[in-house]
Amino acid sequence: MGFDVDTQQICSDLESSDRRQKTTVLDELFNKCTEAINSGESADKIAEVFDKLYLHLLKCYEDRFESVRSKAVQVVSTFLSGLPPTDFHLMNVVSTLAERMGKAETVEPSEEIRLLYIMQLNLMILLYAKMENVGVFRECYPLVVKILIKSIKDDYPVVQREGCSAVVTVSRLADTQEFRPFTESILLPLYAMLNHKHAQARISAIKAIARLSLHVDASGDVMRRLFNEVSPLLMDTMPLVRREVGQMGILMLMELLDRYSFFERILPLVLCCLKDESPEVLNHIYPQWLKCGIQYYNENEAELSQQEISDLPVENYPKDVKRPTIGCRGLVQRSLRLLQLITRETSDWKDNVRLHALKLLYQFVLHAEAAMTAKFFEIYGDLAHACIDLVAEVNAEAAKVADLMGRLLSYDAWIDHGFDGLERNARESYMRCFYHMFTASLGGTYEQLMRLAKLLRCTDYSHTLKPGFQHYILKLLNTIVDKSLKINAGQNELEDLYESVYVCAIKVMALSSSLENGGNEDVNLGQMLIEKMVKLLNTSVAKTHERWFHLALQDVINLDAALEDNAEPVMLLNGLINMCHIRATYVHVLIDKVKIVFQHCCDSAQVKIFSSLSLATLFWSKTMNVEREASTQMLSEFVSQIVEPYLTWKAGSNAEAMRSLAMATLCALAQGAELESVEVLPSLAKYMPSLLEDRNVTTRHYAIKAVVYFREMSVEDLKPLAYATMQRMDDPSAGIRILAALAVGKLKPKFGETDTEKNHEREVWDAIVKRAMDLLLLYHESLEKDMRAAVDVTLKVLAKSHPDAWEERYQRALPMSQKKDLLTELYDKLTINEDPELTSAPED
Numbered sequence: 017m018g019f020d021v022d023t024q025q026i027c028s029d030l031e032s033s034d035r036r037q038k039t040t041v042l043d044e045l046f047n048k049c050t051e052a053i054n055s056g057e058s059a060d061k062i063a064e065v066f067d068k069l070y071l072h073l074l075k076c077y078e079d080r081f082e083s084v085r086s087k088a089v090q091v092v093s094t095f096l097s098g099l100p101p102t103d104f105h106l107m108n109v110v111s112t113l114a115e116r117m118g119k120a121e122t123v124e125p126s127e128e129i130r131l132l133y134i135m136q137l138n139l140m141i142l143l144y145a146k147m148e149n150v151g152v153f154r155e156c157y158p159l160v161v162k163i164l165i166k167s168i169k170d171d172y173p174v175v176q177r178e179g180c181s182a183v184v185t186v187s188r189l190a191d192t193q194e195f196r197p198f199t200e201s202i203l204l205p206l207y208a209m210l211n212h213k214h215a216q217a218r219i220s221a222i223k224a225i226a227r228l229s230l231h232v233d234a235s236g237d238v239m240r241r242l243f244n245e246v247s248p249l250l251m252d253t254m255p256l257v258r259r260e261v262g263q264m265g266i267l268m269l270m271e272l273l274d275r276y277s278f279f280e281r282i283l284p285l286v287l288c289c290l291k292d293e294s295p296e297v298l299n300h301i302y303p304q305w306l307k308c309g310i311q312y313y314n315e316n317e318a319e320l321s322q323q324e325i326s327d328l329p330v331e332n333y334p335k336d337v338k339r340p341t342i343g344c345r346g347l348v349q350r351s352l353r354l355l356q357l358i359t360r361e362t363s364d365w366k367d368n369v370r371l372h373a374l375k376l377l378y379q380f381v382l383h384a385e386a387a388m389t390a391k392f393f394e395i396y397g398d399l400a401h402a403c404i405d406l407v408a409e410v411n412a413e414a415a416k417v418a419d420l421m422g423r424l425l426s427y428d429a430w431i432d433h434g435f436d437g438l439e440r441n442a443r444e445s446y447m448r449c450f451y452h453m454f455t456a457s458l459g460g461t462y463e464q465l466m467r468l469a470k471l472l473r474c475t476d477y478s479h480t481l482k483p484g485f486q487h488y489i490l491k492l493l494n495t496i497v498d499k500s501l502k503i504n505a506g507q508n509e510l511e512d513l514y515e516s517v518y519v520c521a522i523k524v525m526a527l528s529s530s531l532e533n534g535g536n537e538d539v540n541l542g543q544m545l546i547e548k549m550v551k552l553l554n555t556s557v558a559k560t561h562e563r564w565f566h567l568a569l570q571d572v573i574n575l576d577a578a579l580e581d582n583a584e585p586v587m588l589l590n591g592l593i594n595m596c597h598i599r600a601t602y603v604h605v606l607i608d609k610v611k612i613v614f615q616h617c618c619d620s621a622q623v624k625i626f627s628s629l630s631l632a633t634l635f636w637s638k639t640m641n642v643e644r645e646a647s648t649q650m651l652s653e654f655v656s657q658i659v660e661p662y663l664t665w666k667a668g669s670n671a672e673a674m675r676s677l678a679m680a681t682l683c684a685l686a687q688g689a690e691l692e693s694v695e696v697l698p699s700l701a702k703y704m705p706s707l708l709e710d711r712n713v714t715t716r717h718y719a720i721k722a723v724v725y726f727r728e729m730s731v732e733d734l735k736p737l738a739y740a741t742m743q744r745m746d747d748p749s750a751g752i753r754i755l756a757a758l759a760v761g762k763l764k765p766k767f768g769e770t771d772t773e774k775n776h777e778r779e780v781w782d783a784i785v786k787r788a789m790d791l792l793l794l795y796h797e798s799l800e801k802d803m804r805a806a807v808d809v810t811l812k813v814l815a816k817s818h819p820d821a822w823e824e825r826y827q828r829a830l831p832m833s834q835k836k837d838l839l840t841e842l843y844d845k846l847t848i849n850e851d852p853e854l855t856s857a858p859e860d
Contacts, residue, residue, distance in 0.1 A: 021065060026041055030073070030076060053094070062098045066099060066105070073095075076088030085124075086128065092109065107155075110137070117166050127175060134179050154194045161198045164183055173217050177216060180206070181220065199238070210246065210249060215257055218252070219257055222261055223260060225242065256296070259289065259300050280351045288379070305344060313342065334420060345385065385424045386424060392425060392430045392433055418453050422454060435467065437450065462513070465500060473520040490538055490541045490542050490545060500513060518549060524542060526595050528542075529595065562600070566602035566605050568592055573585065579621050580620055598633065598635075599640065603650050607654060607657055626678070633685045637688055655682070655696055658681070659678050662674045665710075676715040683725075697727075704726070704737050707719040708723070708744055713749050723740075723741055724759050726763075734765045738760070739787075743756075757806035765777065786825055793839065
């Protein structure tokens with residue numbers, strides 16, 4: 017079937033003002049042209065028809081009816097698809113498109129038709145770009161570029177994407193020298209598209225920029241701006257956008273003529289995708305990255321083949337990480353200057369920029385391996401700062417980078433720089449970075465471990481009050497102990513090492529436990545560390561404390577000042593007391609430190625230390641691993657120098673608090689050192705009556721609890737305590753009244769040796785007991801249930817030890833009692849339960 021149409025009639029109809037007539041003609045022409053092309057009509061025949069119609073068809077591009085314009089564009093595109101490439105039709109159509117879509121103002125109002133225009137241009141580029149000598153496509157570049165720029169700036173996203181597609185098409189086919197002058201003008205509107213709200217638009221813009229980059233003049237600032245504009249999209253929220261940026265990097269690595277000069281800027285585009293959290297990004301880029309490595313290897317085979325011979329496996333390579341090929345590593349290793357750019361971004365104010373920079377740095381270290389050891393000192397500070405980033409995800413990534421550096425960098429080359437950074441910068445940031453590197457590395461000699469332990473022991477580190485800093489000090493100490501198992505050192509050397517580790521750990525634990533928010537985690541970590549050392553030393557925790565704890569106490573300095581309770585020296589001393597209590601090997605040192613606090617520090621500091629001492633004394637018998645005689649002597653010294661000075665009354669709220677704490681400490685000592693206190697407490701009996709009558713309820717409370725531990729005292733010495741105790745049965749505090757009622761029955765004197773003394777003292781004590789019974793019988797009628805129960809317990813004890821006095825006091829109290837039945841019931845109960853042997857026993 018031939019392509020026979022009445023061209024004159026068609027031209028006449030297209031000149032009509034009737035919209036319907038023109039659209040009908042265009043529809044028929046479109047169908048016939050399509051049919052002719054599909055049926056294999058010759059190109060010459062189609063060209064013959066088009067030659068007669070093209071002027072009228074192109075004129076329809078300006079028709080006032082949208083439907084006519086739309087049909088005309090479609091008909092022309094159909095003709096073009098069946099025509100041989102000739103410059104005659106190319107110039108005519110492109111010129112018409114430029115008139116409609118190449119001006120600064122928007123001539124064509126219809127978005128759909130603008131899309132048809134750019135699609136037609138795209139078709140023409142594909143058809144005519146390879147005209148070689150017969151073509152003049154290069155002469156159309158100015159018009160084509162105007163159309164492309166207008167399409168890229170279009171408000172309609174689909175038109176923009178089609179414009180980007182046309183840019184990609186022309187960039188693939190154009191000659192670089194001919195097309196280069198126009199690249200910069202096309203790039204400018206494409207940069208604006210990179211911020212488009214639609215991900216597909218951003219992807220299309222990146223594809224176009226990637227292709228244009230192969231034609232850009234690399235000697236100017238155009239290429240620098242190109243990288244600056246595209247790089248931020250590596251942090252785009254859409255994975256496909258990030259993938260396209262990586263694809264752009266791959267394209268430039270493979271095809272850019274001057275790629276060796278721009279490796280430092282191209283590599284980040286690819287390496288970031290290799291650490292991308294989205295599998296669709298990584299799985300797409302990684303295989304192509306391997307191809308880049310192969311190409312680089314082939315281009316530098318002479319150099320890399322020699323390197324490959326000595327390329328031994330890394331002994332401490334991270335698990336579940338595949339080692340890059342030698343070509344990929346070579347690509348990165350020749351671009352070490354990029355490190356400065358990366359590390360600068362690790363301190364950016366935007367969270368995502370810092371995270372992105374660290375992920376890039378990880379890939380850089382993974383590929384560069386030991387080759388970047390020389391750059392370690394340049395990035396040490398920036399990486400250290402990133403390790404304490406406030407954003408958890410960022411500091412976790414920094415820790416991964418530091419760990420990898422510790423594994424891959426040459427240990428002997430970086431360790432001295434690492435120590436130098438720690439010594440110059442006693443900060444948590446350098447500590448964390450060094451910890452991750454040192455722990456991950458395989459190195460560590462005795463001298464290095466000892467140097468590190470002594471460094472951590474000094475006040476700049478071990479006396480810090482920052483919880484995070486404390487935590488990593490303890491973790492680093494743990495690493496020292498673990499590495500000590502792999503070094504060549506004698507037993508004495510190891511003991512010196514463990515001594516420094518112990519002193520540092522116990523000080524950090526002490527300060528951690530003294531902080532308001534508590535440091536249970538760090539304290540537990542420190543205890544585990546000490547237990548690990550104890551096993552290695554084949555000793556016990558108690559013996560370790562006795563051996564080395566005094567060294568930690570000696571580091572508590574600067575106490576001779578008006579320090580508050582939250583001052584570091586006070587908190588350190590307080591924590592040390594709480595951690596290890598009081599032991600024979602350092603009790604004298606501890607007493608001296610506490611006396612300085614009591615003499616110089618503020619009231620709050622004194623109260624804090626005294627409170628910890630009172631608790632520590634509860635464990636006296638458990639921690640004092642010495643003979644009883646020596647323990648008694650130490651207890652006497654402790655009491656006389658620390659406790660006794662504060663038992664006397666002094667005016668002031670602080671004196672009242674210290675007196676209360678002194679009494680609490682005395683009470684704790686009586687319980688914690690029960691045997692030793694029998695010999696020490698009698699000398700303090702003279703203070704007890706006033707303490708039992710102190711206006712502070714806490715002081716009275718501890719005094720009434722302590723009075724029962726005053727034993728082995730003569731009747732004369734115990735008499736004031738007994739009467740003072742009986743007076744406390746009338747105390748305003750119900751708790752003290754009950755304790756007093758119970759304490760009366762527990763007071764037991766030591767009678768004289770001669771019969772005369774013994775008889776006299778028994779008479780005096782009997783009078784005290786009778787007085788006590790009278791008071792107890794009086795309080796037996798109390799309405800307080802607990803008080804009556806305490807009275808019952810004490811009367812039972814006294815009735816058994818003094819039956820005659822009990823009978824006498826009962827008979828005396830019975831007539832005066834208001835609750836005779838209750839008293840009689842008590843009498844019957846105590847009499848029934850009375851032990852015959854006790855009844856006949858002499859009163860003592």
